[in-house]
Amino acid sequence: MKTATASNRRSLLTLLCAAACLALPVTGVFAASHREAPLTALDHKADITDWYAFVSYDNPNKVTMILNTDPLLEPANGPNYHPFDPEVVYEMKVDNNFDGDEDVKVVFRFQSEIRAPGVFTSFVGAGGGVSTPANSPAPVSPGTPIVPPAITALDGPGSAGLSLRQTYTVTIQKKVGSVWQTVFSSGSRKLYAVPANVGPRTMPDYPSLAAQGIYDLGGGIRVFAGTVDDPFYIDLGAAFDTLNFRAGAFATGIPAVLSDDQDADDTVNFAPDAVAGYNVNSIVVELPTTLLTSDGQVHPATDAKAVIGTYGTTSRPRIKAQPTTAGGKPSLSSNFVQIQRMGNPLINELLIGTGDKDKFSMSEPKNDSQFAGYLLDPLLARVLNAAYGGVVAIPTPPRLDLLPLVTYSAPICPGCTAAQAGPVADLLRLNTGIPATAKAIRKRLGVLAGDFGGFPNGRRLSDDATDIAARVVTGVLNPAFNVFPNNRIGDGVNGNDVPYQESFPYVAFANSGRNSRHQNPGTSGCVSTTPPFLPILCPTD
Numbered sequence: 001m002k003t004a005t006a007s008n009r010r011s012l013l014t015l016l017c018a019a020a021c022l023a024l025p026v027t028g029v030f031a032a033s034h035r036e037a038p039l040t041a042l043d044h045k046a047d048i049t050d051w052y053a054f055v056s057y058d059n060p061n062k063v064t065m066i067l068n069t070d071p072l073l074e075p076a077n078g079p080n081y082h083p084f085d086p087e088v089v090y091e092m093k094v095d096n097n098f099d100g101d102e103d104v105k106v107v108f109r110f111q112s113e114i115r116a117p118g119v120f121t122s123f124v125g126a127g128g129g130v131s132t133p134a135n136s137p138a139p140v141s142p143g144t145p146i147v148p149p150a151i152t153a154l155d156g157p158g159s160a161g162l163s164l165r166q167t168y169t170v171t172i173q174k175k176v177g178s179v180w181q182t183v184f185s186s187g188s189r190k191l192y193a194v195p196a197n198v199g200p201r202t203m204p205d206y207p208s209l210a211a212q213g214i215y216d217l218g219g220g221i222r223v224f225a226g227t228v229d230d231p232f233y234i235d236l237g238a239a240f241d242t243l244n245f246r247a248g249a250f251a252t253g254i255p256a257v258l259s260d261d262q263d264a265d266d267t268v269n270f271a272p273d274a275v276a277g278y279n280v281n282s283i284v285v286e287l288p289t290t291l292l293t294s295d296g297q298v299h300p301a302t303d304a305k306a307v308i309g310t311y312g313t314t315s316r317p318r319i320k321a322q323p324t325t326a327g328g329k330p331s332l333s334s335n336f337v338q339i340q341r342m343g344n345p346l347i348n349e350l351l352i353g354t355g356d357k358d359k360f361s362m363s364e365p366k367n368d369s370q371f372a373g374y375l376l377d378p379l380l381a382r383v384l385n386a387a388y389g390g391v392v393a394i395p396t397p398p399r400l401d402l403l404p405l406v407t408y409s410a411p412i413c414p415g416c417t418a419a420q421a422g423p424v425a426d427l428l429r430l431n432t433g434i435p436a437t438a439k440a441i442r443k444r445l446g447v448l449a450g451d452f453g454g455f456p457n458g459r460r461l462s463d464d465a466t467d468i469a470a471r472v473v474t475g476v477l478n479p480a481f482n483v484f485p486n487n488r489i490g491d492g493v494n495g496n497d498v499p500y501q502e503s504f505p506y507v508a509f510a511n512s513g514r515n516s517r518h519q520n521p522g523t524s525g526c527v528s529t530t531p532p533f534l535p536i537l538c539p540t541d
Helices: 006-020 206-211 236-240 247-251 260-264 347-351 354-361 365-376 379-387 400-406 465-473
Strands: 048-055 062-073 089-095 104-114 145-147 164-176 179-185 215-218 221-229 279-288 307-317 336-342 428-431 524-527 535-537
Touching (some): 048 307, 048 428, 062 089, 104 279, 347 354, 347 365, 347 465, 365 400, 379 465, 400 465
Antiparallel strands (some): 048 062, 089 307, 164 179, 215 221, 307 336, 524 535
16 A cells, blocks of 8 residues: 655645644553553552463464563662562463353462562672672671672572562463363472563673573473563653654654555664563463363364463452551452453553443453443544544444454454354454464564464564554454555554564563663654655654
8 A cells, every 4th residue: 555645645744733733632542551540550560561372483282371560660670679469360361162251271379588688679699799898897897798699590509699589380270161170280399480680790691590480391381470671662652642653754744654664664663662671570371272272172273163362360369458567467368359451452451441441450351241332433543533634534333343353253263153253352362273473474563464473363572562453443454444544553663672582481581770771752763754764863852
């Protein structure tokens, strides 16, 4: 699809500028799940930032699921850094019989220990250790070890500097009838969560340290948990400034509308990534597909049984009584209440109204018919239509073009019959019969670009949820609306600031607290206004 002519661009820009004067309020725009709901905006530890599920790159008979929580973690934010919350139950859930209800769940629980309670920070270490100098005042005599060796291990020698250390357990359960049965448990095995990356003096070889947190549990199951680079990418500031995107204005003269060249380049960012340099807490698990399908078999893509619906949840004890003595531990009930859930990276964020976001977060997917009104006539689509002065046409409600995201149907489930569509439910559906796409031909726009290994067939780390979601909400799943400018809407951030890993656990390891940086409107990440659109400093307005 060709972009607009110069005269059309000027006309469109005039309409866009006029519409901007209306200062239309936009909430929850394109920001995955980074503090999008009122409840989790006050409860960061239970806030699911992103949910991913995809066929493993190196084994077509395995599925990897990633649950990220605790958004926008500043790598340098000591002394406590960013542990998982032992009070929270983190769960990955799978529906495999089309009813919108979980049939398999993977449960993670964390435990914390403070190994050096007199030390002022969670992590400390340098070289082979540091002793007090000759002028050390009493009562600490010269030559007394004062700083432990640099942290090079999660346990044993090289781990003394880990004052705050977390372990976790993994339990896999399957529902047989109405009864949950445990099919796997990590038991008493010590699984250590990877700590934040403090810096090169304290953790001189952080990649090697983080790699120690990859565990093979047997039976084809691998796990990893720890602080990592936030894999999400977006021009967040421009999104929340009433869709004041900057990338398209350079190349097409139309804010938020990319040129063909910009859209085709998955390697260059044409606007600053506002999430660059931040960390997030991540739980990653790889499982045999046979643990997830309804009959325990691997199926081809044309078989409905190959398709599963996935989502992640966080839950807290229903009752918490604070201690009556200073430093005491709170009393927690054994019953839990769901705080948040996430399937698709756009439903709660882009479509659910703020007044219902908490209700949505605490509801079960099988009951999502109560929110169907938000899907049949999404307000965000109307905001985009109005903010662009009517230039972006949108489908007439009811928006049946959005049903593939919330039911079992083609193209994700080509083998599903009408009877297998199931109820309206926010599940990230994955066809386990479609193998992973090789890196050389992987597309950030996933299914929209003909790459059926990506979103909305599951979601990989590299999938551009921002651009995909923006285009889908304006109707590109309907061929009549898969036209310019709908199919060129984007924020200009086409990839993460650091490369992902091509093998388990796929996430990039955590940014350094000592050496991290963030992008802003004055850093590189934009391009010139003339061909060949070489990178330049981004303008401030």
